[in-house]
Structure formats: structure tokens, C-alpha cells
Amino acid sequence: MQFDRFQVIPETREFVFDGVSVPLGGRAFDLVQVLVEAQGRLVAKDEIMRRVWNGVFVEENSLQVAVSALRKSLGSQSWQIKTVSRRGYQLVANTRPSPLGGANNLPLPTSDLIGRTAALDKASSIMRTHRLVTLTGAGGIGKTRLGLEIARRLLPEFTDGAWLIDLGAITNSSLVPRETAKALKLEMPDGMVTPVYIATLLAPKNALILFDNCEHVIDVVAGLIEAVTQTAPNAAILTTSREPIGVRGEVLYRLSGLSVPEPGSLDLSTAKPFLYSAIELFITRVREIDDAFPLNEKTLIEIAAICRRLDGLPLAIELAAARAVTLGIEELATRLNDQFKPVMGGFRTALPRHQTLQATFDWSFSLLSEAEQGALCCLSIFVGPVSLTAAVSVLAANGVSAAVECISGLIAKSLVVAENRHGKMFYRLLETTRSFSLSKLRETGNFDLVARRQAEICRDLLTSGDPDRQGGTKRTQLSQADVSVANIERALEWSFGSTGDAVIGIELTIAAAPLMMHLSMANECRKYVDRALAIAATKQNVELRHELELYAALGLALVSIHAPAAEVRKTYTNALALAEQTSDVSHQLRALWGLCNAAFNEADFHTSLSIAEKYCVFAAASGDRSALASGHLLLGASLHLNGRSAEAREQLEKIIGGPATLDDEPSSARFLFNRRAVAFSLLSAALWQSGFPDQARRSAHASVEEAMSKNHALSLCISLSNAACPTALFRGDLTEAEHFLDMLDSYSAKHELAYYKIWAQSFKGVLLFRRGDLDTGLKLMRRGLAEARPGDARFATLRAQFAEALGRAGDFAAAFSVVDPVITVALQFGRLSSLPMFMRVKGELILLENKESAPAEAERWFRQALDCAHKQQSRGSELQAAISLASLAQAQGDPTEALDLLTQVRARFTEGFETADLVAAARILQTRC
Structure with missing residues (x-):
């Protein structure tokens, strides 16, 4: 067998x-x-x-x-x-998968794993039989490295991959769920990133999850892990922590030091010294620095003593190896013995495992010069990697040259790690090094002084370059940002804290807002702006321009997260009042843009048109051609939504015919998106309404291409939802519609754009409905549209399709409850461009309901739709209404007048004869021959 x-x-x-x-x-x-x-x-x-x-x-x-x-x-x-x-x-069959062949985000190893083969085998074996394993031990013992090796080894055994959640850089425990969801690539809307929801999404997954550096956020991690273990039976969890997580079912694997020889037991006549992993690690690291480092009987004995004295701790050994190159083994051993004697008192017994790294750091710290000690403490204020500019700035009290010299010395001593990222050097402290050094900084009493410097550095670096259209660093520079968002948030927390400086906090909030918005951190931006505004309201020395900047930033964040229109309107009304008070034309334009958006979101298109016209007047007076282009966009959108497609096209074509580099120029009108891409998308809708379906398709494609060429996710989602998906649906090309839907679904999830994720889910329901799956389609539409704002015009087409689907399912009360409010609002606030569509859909619903008066009442709605579309010069909607009217007339046996009308409407088209509506019209007209 x-x-x-x-x-x-x-x-x-x-x-x-x-x-x-x-x-x-x-x-x-x-x-x-x-x-x-x-x-x-x-x-x-x-x-x-x-x-x-x-x-x-x-x-x-x-x-x-x-x-x-x-x-x-x-x-x-x-x-x-x-x-x-x-x-x-x-x-498992003979062909073994590549070690990193499955889905994962595990970093590649940068060196061989030394001395951990037995631990790797044992811990991996435990992981195969238990769902929650914690690697625990002293700081610097090598928990992270072993955890990564276990994940790499077990990766082939998990069909949904192995995933690292690095918690080391997190300073706020409330961010743990968000970072977990992001690392696991889980798709969830804002406001729902909770342990329970994460666990629910993991329920069907067969995945290995490695939570690394848990100790500083252990309570939140424990709750998250407990939710996952209770809900996701096929998910396995590996954690690294200096203490147990404390969750039921947890199995601890305590990691001890590397093997060291007992005193006097080292056999130098053979290669046995290398059988001790601590010695092997020491020699390996020394030879990496100096491949000519001398090894003889005496040095091997000293190395064995050093490794024994360091209790086999990998990090301590690596630190010692780095010093051995400059001090020599004999001097290193002498200093180590002198320094550790007071705290050890003997071998192992007087050195509790949780104090081992502290002792190692105390020793290592004492070997530094006074300047290097101060530099290490100051650098500990930063979280993660920072540029040389930022690192030098926090040390520059004694001069730039001295700062650079200190950093170079710390790199040589392996206390600072230098990394090359995209051709630019960054510098960071290992997490354990940073933790130790930060405690030393607090002991000096200089913490607030250095924290102030960090906040000032973040503020100054963010405001030093030329702003782009959003007021932030250009995209090519963002990948090489001098400080990370984590450092900015840390600086903000200090600034707004009890020992901080609120004025610096306000200035930093203003400077950081554009960057946060660019990185889709609208909720975080809003949080800090709210705090800054609350403080500004209680202080008398806050400048009006700062208060104005804060309201402008808040408005942008609110628009991005699609906050209630009333909140957006209130914020921008305050901004406009301050801008007028300070005669700031730039911010008047930004405030008008925000107020126009609020009117859009309330479906108050008369008001939006009035504001857009005012915006154009201000933009023309400012002489800023980029601001004027923004005015053309606002005016084009408002005209289109008021059913004036021909006039809208004129405004939008001014943007498209302008310079292709428009959105690369500084502007006083700051936008969240690429305006050419959005102009193409609006033009596509206007062209469709004007009876040019082929041109509408080309414009929709151009919108998508423009957004993709700029690698701007929000612009792409706008292009897909406003133009590409609806145009393909109107044309009857469900294959192309599905292609664009897949793009929207992917990008909205990847970039956590919840609003467009809702739109994608609703549109998927429409596609299923159009393909005959009424039940599933209705379920998706109902779920998606339940999260959409009732008056949001961007969901108009989807709501019309939803109403029709409800009618097909026989739920007429629900169908009319969708259609009737839209018609009422459109008649009250403006000639909504989609009003003819809803009038026609209402007629179709009346026919489906099949009451005695249905034919006459349906005909009345079809004729109203025709009349409205004709007044708007909306040939697309006019054709659809004419088709519905002709179909009804044929069923009634008196089609002549309706067919004549359909013939006239169809004759106005010069293209798009293969599209669904024109094909349907041709089929109906063939019956009269």
C-alpha cells in the first residue's frame, strides 16, 4: 500500500x-x-x-x-x-509549495536564523495542534524573529495565507482593530472596524495570524483574539508578547536564551564552540562587520564568557558583537563584568528574565559618549523610521555636524538602524532600544522639551514645501515623507496633552490635515481638527487665520466621509464668514466649494447652481486659472443636475480642453480629486442625456484612464460610479458594466472608501437583476441603498433600478416609496436631470400593478416624462419614455400616434444604434411595416 x-x-x-x-x-x-x-x-x-x-x-x-x-x-x-x-x-503530496508561495505579508528574512531550530520545530508542532500560541520571554529574546519563521514554515498549511500584524508602532490601542483589518485586507466600512466584525469576516478563513509586539496594547489585543477564537474555527493565532495574552485556550511557549557552554566545559580542540548557538551568533555578527576579526583560543574563551554573562540573549549578544569590533574582546569582557556585577550578583539567579534586556541596555548605554547618550534619548521620541533631516533637527541644539556625527556613531554601534527606501536613507531605533531610551529621556526631565522639538519639526517639515492643489506635499514626495503619520499623531497627542503646547498643536493640525486627507485618513483628520477647534474656542490668542484653516480642513474631512449635509454646510458657513472677515479670497473659494457640495448632497440644485455661479465670479476675480477651472466643474455639475445638459457640456469641455497638467499646479481652490477625471465623468453623463451614447462611452473611458494615470483612488471611484458603470448599463453592455464594477469594488475596498463600496454593492445588485437573478439582486440593492443618504443624487440611477426591481417582485408599496419622494424633491428644488427617468419608472410600476385605471394613468406619466425630457433636451430620457409609451399603445391597439412620436425621437440620434434603447426602438418600429 x-x-x-x-x-x-x-x-x-x-x-x-x-x-x-x-x-x-x-x-x-x-x-x-x-x-x-x-x-x-x-x-x-x-x-x-x-x-x-x-x-x-x-x-x-x-x-x-x-x-x-x-x-x-x-x-x-x-x-x-x-x-x-x-x-x-x-x-501532503511530494511537491512542497514554495515557503512563501501562499498569500501573505511576511517580510523576507535578512539573515539566517541561528540557534532556534529546536524551538522552531517545537513551536511549529504546538501550532499544528492548538489555535492560540503565545511566544513569550524577555525583551530581545528573539520572539518576533521566531514568530516570523514559524509563520513562513506553516504558510503552506493555511489556504488563506499567513499574515503579520505588527503592533510595535501603534501608540493608541484603539487603532489595533483598524491596523488588523488593514493587514488582513478585510473589507469593511468606516465605523464598523470592531473586533466582533473582524472576527465575523474571518469566520470562513483558514489563515494564520501573527500578532507581534502585543504587550503595550495587550488588553485590546486580548479582546480581539477572544472574538476571533470564538467565531473563526479555522483561524490560528500566534502572538509575541512579554507576558501572556490571558485568553482562554492560550498555550504559552517560553523562549529562553541561546545555548552557552558551562564554565570550563568548552572544548577548543574541535569545532564544538560552534555547537553553542550563542557563540555562533556572536561570531557571525562580528564577521559581518569585520571579516578579518581574529579568532583564537583566548578570544573564543572570552566570547563564551561574554555570551554566558549575557544569558544567551540574542539582542544583547548582537549589541556586544558590534562593540567588540571597536573595543576588542578583552576590553569588552572587562567592561561587561564590571558593569553587570552589581545587578547580577551571580549566574542567572539574580537576573530576572524580564530585567535582562534592561541590564543589557544599561551597560550598552554606559559605553556611549555623553553626546551619543543624549542623541539616543532624543531619537527615541520618534516612532518608526525618519529622514536624516528630521533626525538631525531633533538633535541640532549642538549643531548639525555634531548631530550627524552622533547618528553615525549610533549606527556603527547597531543602536540605530539605517534603511534605504526608494533611494533615500531613513533611520530608526529597534522597538526595544526605543523603549529603553525613552525611559532614559523621561528620567532626564527633558521629555517635554524633546517632544516640543518633535512637534515643531513635524509642523515645519509639513509646511516647508510648495503645496499642491490639496495644500499638501506632492505625491512624488509623499513616498519619501520625512516623518510618518505615526510621528505626527504622537506629536499632536503631546501638543494637546496636559504638558503640551496647544498653539503648536493647532499649527500642526493645520499642516498635517492635507497629508491625512491624501492618505484617506479623514476620520483621524476630523478628530484632531475637532480637538483643535475646541481648544481654539477657549483661548484668546488663537489667530483668526488659524481658526479659518481649521474650519476649512474640517469641511474637507466632512465632505470626504460624506457627513450629513447640514454639518458640512454649518462648517463651511463658519469658514466663509471668517474668510470674508479676513478678506481671504482663497478660503472664500474653498468655503463656497464646500457649500456647493452640501447643496449637492441635499439635492438642492437651485442653491448649488447659485453658489457655483458666485464661485466663478470670485475665481475670475482672483486670476487663478486653476480656481477658475474648479468653477467650471462646479457650474457644469450644477447645470447637469438641473437638467441643463447642453450648458453643462460647455463648462466641462473648458476643463478638458485646458492644460493636461491642470491638477499638478498649485491652486487656491483645493480639491480632493483629479478635476479632469471628474470633468470627463460628468461630461459622459451629459453626453448620454444629450443623445450621444458613443461619445458618452468614450468620455467615460477617458475619465477612468485619467484617474488611473494619476494613480488617484478617489478620482477613479468617482469616474467608475458617475460614468463608467452607469454608461455601460444604459448601453446594455452588462459585460463591460461588470468589468468596471469589479474595478470599483477592488479600489474602494483597498483604499477603504466606504461610500463607494456601498455604491458598488448596490450596482452589483442591479447587474444581477438585469441578468435575471431578481431575489439576490434585490437583496444586495436593499442592503446597499439602506446605507446611502436618501437625497444623494449620485444614487439616483440605482434607486430607479431598485424601484423597478421591487415592482417586478410585486412589492408595489415599497417601489412607490422609492420613486415618489424623488419626484417630489425634484419638482420642489429643481429640474433633476433624472426626473424623466423616475416619471417613466412610475408609469411602468403602475402598469405592473395592473389596476383598472393603469393604462390611462401610466400613459399620463409617460407623457410627463417625455415633456420633461424634451424641455431638458435630454434625448436619452426622451427615447426611453417614447419606447414605454409606444409599447403601451401597441398593447392598447392604437399605436399610430405613439409610433410616430417614437420615430421622431429616434431620428434625432446620429450614433449608438447598437445600444439597448435604440435597438428596442428599432424593434418596435419594425412592427408597423
């Missing part, structure tokens, strides 16, 4: 692997026989226990013991026995 590399000979109870007989105990042999018979299929635990123990009841740990014995016999090939969590076991 054979499977792949496994062979079982029942007669002699012999197990052969790769042609070699492997001795096995009785239960282990019975186990492998069952697995070989399954030929690679999964065998349930209950079946294995029934067959191996012949029906005798045993505990599950008996099976685990048998599996462990079998794996031990296979040695390095133990991976071929796969554990399927909570289900059973199976043999």
Missing part, C-alpha cells in the same frame, strides 16, 4: 519513507496506515481514533501523542503530515 513517498507493509507492520524503513510504535504505525489508505484525503479525528484504537474510547490527546511520534520519526519531513484545525489530518 503506497501513497507518494509513503509505503506501508501491513504483513510486517513496516513503514517505509523514501525507500528507508522507519521504526514506529504500534499506534503510530496504525495511524500512518490509515493516512496512507486515504491517499491524501482528509481523515477526520473521530475516524482515526475509531480505527486506530478499535472502538475503545480514548482522549484526543492520545491521538496527538501518536501524531507527534509519527512526525518525530519523519524529522525534517514532518510537514508532510498536515493538521486541519478541529477536523483531522492528511498526508
Whole structure:
């Protein structure tokens, strides 16, 4: 009996692997026989226990013991026995997947793992039989590195991959769920990033999740892990922490130091020194720095003593190795003995494991010059990597040259890590180094002074360059930002804290807002702006221009997260009043833009048109051609939404005919999106309404291409939802509509644009409905539109389709409840461009309801739709209404007048004859021949 590399000979109870007989105990042999018979299929635990123990009841740990014995016999090939969590076991075929072949975000190893083979095998084995394992031990013991190696080894065993959530840079525990969702690429709307929702999305997943550096956010991590273990049965969790997570079912694996020889036991006559992993690590790291570093009997004895004195801690050994190159082994050993004697008091017993790294750092810190000590403490204020500019600035009290010299010295001593990112150098402290150094900084009493410097540096770096249209650093510079958002948030927290400086906080909030908006951090931006405004309201020394900037930033954040229109309007009204008070034309334009958006969101298109016209007057007076282009866009959108498509086209074509580099220029009118892309999308809708379906398609495609060429996710989502998806639907090209929907779904999820995720879900329902799946389509439309704002014009087409689907399902009350309010609002606030569509849909619903007066009432609505579309010069809507009227007239047996009308409407078209509506019109007209 054979499977792949496994062979079982029942007669002699012999197990052969790769042609070699492997001795096995009785239960282990019975186990492998069952697995070989399954030929690679999964065998349930209950079946294995029934067959191996012949029906005798045993505990599950008996099976685990048998599996462990079998794996031990296979040695390095133990991976071929796969554990399927909570289900059973199976043999894995000969072709082993590439170590990083599955879905993952694991970093590639930068060096060999030294001295952890046994720990790697043991911990991996535990992970195969338990769903929650915590690697615990002293700081610097190597928990992170071992965790990553375990994840790499087990990656092939998890169909949904292995994922690292690095919590080291998180300073606010409330961000843990967001960072987890982001790392796991989970799609969820803003406001729903909770442990329970994350666990729900993980429920069907077979994934390994590594939570790294948990100790500083342990309470939040514990709640998140508990939710996952209770909800996601096939998810396995590995954590690294200096203390247990404290969740039920957790198995601890305590990591001890690397192996070191006992005093006097080192045999120098052979290669045995290298059998001790601590010595191997020390020598490896020394030789990486200086490949000519001398090794002889004396130095090997000293190295063994040093490693023993350091308790085999990998980080401490690496720090010592770095110093050995400059001090020499003998001097290093002497200093180490002198420095550690007071705190150790003897071998191991007087050195509690949680204090080991502290002792190592105290020693390492004492080896630094006074200037280097001060530099290390100051650099600890930064979270993660920073540029040389930022690093030097926080140290520059003693001069730039001295600062650079200190940083170079710390790099040479392996206390600062230098990294090349996109051709630019960045510098960071290891998390353990930073934690130690930060505590030293607090001890000096200079924490607030250095924190102030950090806040000032962040503010100055963010305001030093020329602003782009959004007032922030250009995209080419964003990838090389001098400070990370984590540092900005840290500086803001200090500024608004009890010992901070609120004025700096306000200035930093203003400077950071555009960057946060560019990075789709609208909610974070809003949080800090709200705090700044609250403080500004209580202080008398806050400048009006700062208050104005804050309201402008708040408005932009509110528009981005699609906050209620009333809140947006109030914010921009305050901004406009301050802008007028300070005669600031730039901010008057920004405020008018925001007020126009608020009117859009309230479907008050008369007001939006009035504001857009005022905006254009101000923009023309400012002499800013970019601001004027923004005015053309606002005016074009307002005209289109008021049903004046021909006039809208004139405004939009002014933008498209302008310079292609428009959105690369500084402007006093700051936008969240690429205006050419949005202009193309609005032009597509206007062209469709004007009866040019082929040109509408080309404009929709141009909109998508423009947004993609600028790599701007928000602009792309606007292009897809405003133009590409609806145009493909109107044309009847459901394949193209699905293609664009997939793009929208992907980009909105990747960039956490919840508003467009809702739109995508609703549009998917429309597609399913159009393809005949009424039930599923209605379910998706109902779910999506329930989250959309009732008056949002951007959902008009989707609501019309939803109403029609409800009618097809026989739910006429619900269908009319969708259509009637839209018609009422359109008649009250302006000639909504989609009003003819809703009038026509209402007529179709009346016919479907099939009451006695249905034909006459439906005809009245169809004629109203025709009249409205004709007044708007909306040939697209006019054609659809004419088709509905002609179909009704044919059914009534008196089609002549309606067919004549349809003939006249169709004759106005000069293109798009293969589109669904024109094909339908031709088919109807053929019946009169």
C-alpha cells in the first residue's frame, strides 16, 4: 500500500519513507496506515481514533501523542503530515509549495536564523495542534524573529495565507482593530472596524495570524483574539508578547536564551564552540562587520564568557558583537563584568528574565559618549523610521555636524538602524532600544522639551514645501515623507496633552490635515481638527487665520466621509464668514466649494447652481486659472443636475480642453480629486442625456484612464460610479458594466472608501437583476441603498433600478416609496436631470400593478416624462419614455400616434444604434411595416 513517498507493509507492520524503513510504535504505525489508505484525503479525528484504537474510547490527546511520534520519526519531513484545525489530518503530496508561495505579508528574512531550530520545530508542532500560541520571554529574546519563521514554515498549511500584524508602532490601542483589518485586507466600512466584525469576516478563513509586539496594547489585543477564537474555527493565532495574552485556550511557549557552554566545559580542540548557538551568533555578527576579526583560543574563551554573562540573549549578544569590533574582546569582557556585577550578583539567579534586556541596555548605554547618550534619548521620541533631516533637527541644539556625527556613531554601534527606501536613507531605533531610551529621556526631565522639538519639526517639515492643489506635499514626495503619520499623531497627542503646547498643536493640525486627507485618513483628520477647534474656542490668542484653516480642513474631512449635509454646510458657513472677515479670497473659494457640495448632497440644485455661479465670479476675480477651472466643474455639475445638459457640456469641455497638467499646479481652490477625471465623468453623463451614447462611452473611458494615470483612488471611484458603470448599463453592455464594477469594488475596498463600496454593492445588485437573478439582486440593492443618504443624487440611477426591481417582485408599496419622494424633491428644488427617468419608472410600476385605471394613468406619466425630457433636451430620457409609451399603445391597439412620436425621437440620434434603447426602438418600429 503506497501513497507518494509513503509505503506501508501491513504483513510486517513496516513503514517505509523514501525507500528507508522507519521504526514506529504500534499506534503510530496504525495511524500512518490509515493516512496512507486515504491517499491524501482528509481523515477526520473521530475516524482515526475509531480505527486506530478499535472502538475503545480514548482522549484526543492520545491521538496527538501518536501524531507527534509519527512526525518525530519523519524529522525534517514532518510537514508532510498536515493538521486541519478541529477536523483531522492528511498526508501532503511530494511537491512542497514554495515557503512563501501562499498569500501573505511576511517580510523576507535578512539573515539566517541561528540557534532556534529546536524551538522552531517545537513551536511549529504546538501550532499544528492548538489555535492560540503565545511566544513569550524577555525583551530581545528573539520572539518576533521566531514568530516570523514559524509563520513562513506553516504558510503552506493555511489556504488563506499567513499574515503579520505588527503592533510595535501603534501608540493608541484603539487603532489595533483598524491596523488588523488593514493587514488582513478585510473589507469593511468606516465605523464598523470592531473586533466582533473582524472576527465575523474571518469566520470562513483558514489563515494564520501573527500578532507581534502585543504587550503595550495587550488588553485590546486580548479582546480581539477572544472574538476571533470564538467565531473563526479555522483561524490560528500566534502572538509575541512579554507576558501572556490571558485568553482562554492560550498555550504559552517560553523562549529562553541561546545555548552557552558551562564554565570550563568548552572544548577548543574541535569545532564544538560552534555547537553553542550563542557563540555562533556572536561570531557571525562580528564577521559581518569585520571579516578579518581574529579568532583564537583566548578570544573564543572570552566570547563564551561574554555570551554566558549575557544569558544567551540574542539582542544583547548582537549589541556586544558590534562593540567588540571597536573595543576588542578583552576590553569588552572587562567592561561587561564590571558593569553587570552589581545587578547580577551571580549566574542567572539574580537576573530576572524580564530585567535582562534592561541590564543589557544599561551597560550598552554606559559605553556611549555623553553626546551619543543624549542623541539616543532624543531619537527615541520618534516612532518608526525618519529622514536624516528630521533626525538631525531633533538633535541640532549642538549643531548639525555634531548631530550627524552622533547618528553615525549610533549606527556603527547597531543602536540605530539605517534603511534605504526608494533611494533615500531613513533611520530608526529597534522597538526595544526605543523603549529603553525613552525611559532614559523621561528620567532626564527633558521629555517635554524633546517632544516640543518633535512637534515643531513635524509642523515645519509639513509646511516647508510648495503645496499642491490639496495644500499638501506632492505625491512624488509623499513616498519619501520625512516623518510618518505615526510621528505626527504622537506629536499632536503631546501638543494637546496636559504638558503640551496647544498653539503648536493647532499649527500642526493645520499642516498635517492635507497629508491625512491624501492618505484617506479623514476620520483621524476630523478628530484632531475637532480637538483643535475646541481648544481654539477657549483661548484668546488663537489667530483668526488659524481658526479659518481649521474650519476649512474640517469641511474637507466632512465632505470626504460624506457627513450629513447640514454639518458640512454649518462648517463651511463658519469658514466663509471668517474668510470674508479676513478678506481671504482663497478660503472664500474653498468655503463656497464646500457649500456647493452640501447643496449637492441635499439635492438642492437651485442653491448649488447659485453658489457655483458666485464661485466663478470670485475665481475670475482672483486670476487663478486653476480656481477658475474648479468653477467650471462646479457650474457644469450644477447645470447637469438641473437638467441643463447642453450648458453643462460647455463648462466641462473648458476643463478638458485646458492644460493636461491642470491638477499638478498649485491652486487656491483645493480639491480632493483629479478635476479632469471628474470633468470627463460628468461630461459622459451629459453626453448620454444629450443623445450621444458613443461619445458618452468614450468620455467615460477617458475619465477612468485619467484617474488611473494619476494613480488617484478617489478620482477613479468617482469616474467608475458617475460614468463608467452607469454608461455601460444604459448601453446594455452588462459585460463591460461588470468589468468596471469589479474595478470599483477592488479600489474602494483597498483604499477603504466606504461610500463607494456601498455604491458598488448596490450596482452589483442591479447587474444581477438585469441578468435575471431578481431575489439576490434585490437583496444586495436593499442592503446597499439602506446605507446611502436618501437625497444623494449620485444614487439616483440605482434607486430607479431598485424601484423597478421591487415592482417586478410585486412589492408595489415599497417601489412607490422609492420613486415618489424623488419626484417630489425634484419638482420642489429643481429640474433633476433624472426626473424623466423616475416619471417613466412610475408609469411602468403602475402598469405592473395592473389596476383598472393603469393604462390611462401610466400613459399620463409617460407623457410627463417625455415633456420633461424634451424641455431638458435630454434625448436619452426622451427615447426611453417614447419606447414605454409606444409599447403601451401597441398593447392598447392604437399605436399610430405613439409610433410616430417614437420615430421622431429616434431620428434625432446620429450614433449608438447598437445600444439597448435604440435597438428596442428599432424593434418596435419594425412592427408597423
